[in-house]
Amino acid sequence: MENRRLGSSGLRVPALSFGTGTFGGAGDFFKAWGSTDADGAARLIDICLDHGITMFDSADGYSGGLAEQILGGAIRGKRDRLLVSTKVTFPTGDGANDYGSSRIHLIEAVHASMKRLGVDHLDLLQLHGQDLGTPVEETLSTLDQLVREGKVRYVGASNFSGWHLMKSLAAADRLGYPRHVAHQVYYSLLNREYEWELMPLGHDQGVGATIWSPLGWGKLTGRIRRGQPPRPGTRAHDIAGTGPQFDEERLYRIIDVLDILAEETGKTIPQIALNWLLRRPTVATVIVGARNEEQLIENAGASGWALSGEQVARLDEASTVPAPYPYGHQHGFPMLNETGLPTG
Template sequence: MQYAQLGRTGATVSRLVLGTMNFGPHTSEEDSFAIMDRALEQGVTFVDTANVYGGKDHRGRTEEIVGRWLARTGKRDEIVLATKVFGEMGPGKNDRGLSALNIRRAVDASLRRLQTDHIDLYQMHHVDRSAPWEEIWQAMDLLVAQGKISYVGSSNFAGWHIAQANETASRRGSLRLVSEQSLYNLLSRSIELEVLPAAEHYGLGVIPWSPLSGGKLGGRREDGVRRRAADRRHDPADLTEQLERWETFCEERDLTPGQAALAWLLHRPGVLGPIIGPRTMEQLDSAIEAVDIVLSEEDLAALDEIFPGPGGPAPEAYAW
């Protein structure tokens, strides 16, 4: 396993992040425990969840599964634990968002479900346009002072949201954001325009989610059928030629598509580590092997031809 600093902090985390969104809805508690055991054995020390994970009718279930695993193993101090706040958790008007009121309630609820007294990385799952940044940071600073959280991260922020959040935090003397969790993969490279430059400027570690684009970059199944995902950010009908070139690229280098997609992200400047969300032990083992894959400059150039990015950071990418 490879390790890196969590943004500009002194904390060290694994460069693969164990995502837990499938735990509960798609993976049984017993299998989830086994996956977390194996991940830790293989050196994956960064575990990511969210208060809303668990399925539409059982939000919070995933945190509960992680909490029972922590209680069973007694290995809380061996991992860096991350969760998120924003999503709707109840019928009340204040049961969602980033108001100080909801942040206070949500963190206490997450701590109970996770069976721990602190969260290492508390992430804003989305921008709350109705909550002033001063209010958000007042609430987060209080949680840090109380020892309930160590660091604050963001997720799904635009570059200017990262700037707003950090400039407000600086005026307050707060530590500021330390990470940004964004959609990023070979098919979705728009964060290269502004999010990656903003993250680099402010010292945030970037944590890509959906590294396989919902499965589309995972190659063909054993029956020869190309995987189709529920993710409709790209129309699969428009990707046939591109994905065929991708699969040929992987075959010529004796790489599995899923591993190659993860390896590409691990080679990207500013990327801390992608989130892997295994449903099975086999998927976990395959993902962990991606850490050892080395892509040459020629390989990276070939991938840029197959999956062109925006061409660089803004504004040069579209202005000159």
């Protein structure tokens, strides 16, 4: 497994990480993702480690904390062989301070996550969403405190807008606090909005992308085609209507190209979709999930090889959409876009 630097930090992470949103299955939403129990999780962790997938991502909001608890049990006795990443910010209760990136909530949430995970530190802590009601200086000073106490090694964000991430980075530089070195974002062939502003920001500021839902909320598995809707029991069916919007005809166009490339390469459609992401600028690690061993082993096969430049170009053409203002306007002046980043 290839290892990459996480942004401009010194931390090296595997090109593929494992996401634990499928652990626990508490509630209808997470049950649609998966309901891996403790024994199943332990087996999946072992398979990951055998394939060089050594970073595991969770969140205190996944199945109400059950995912962290199951992950903690599965990594017991293996902590020195892996990296643990989790996220906090979203509501964990009904109390007035049971959400957000305030000092009171961050400290309590981190301690609770560490207890569920059974660890004495988090390798990467990411703010699960932007809290516009808390001053970034308060949030950053709390993250600095957690780093200085040895409870957190690196910090990052997730689902941030470009302006809020840049505001946080500028404040960290001004005040001498730890910078966000990771941004966990949604990015896939089906939805490429990350490229419009967040990718150039990450490139410029040294923020590595950790990609969630790289198969487009289960729509890039090859099981959805023209006249073939998602089947009951699949994630794409059971959480239909949630997640980012997409154009069905564009999805089918992408699948058509993936079909052709699968025949050319001998790889599966999910492996090709994941490999395309691994070739994109700023991407540090792609977070894969799996309900069973077969899915995990297939996803692990996305690394260790590369699509050709011509094959990538075909996927780019099939998946591109016109950029909104001002990004589309900027793309009309190629002489002003000498970053080497995609502009489609």
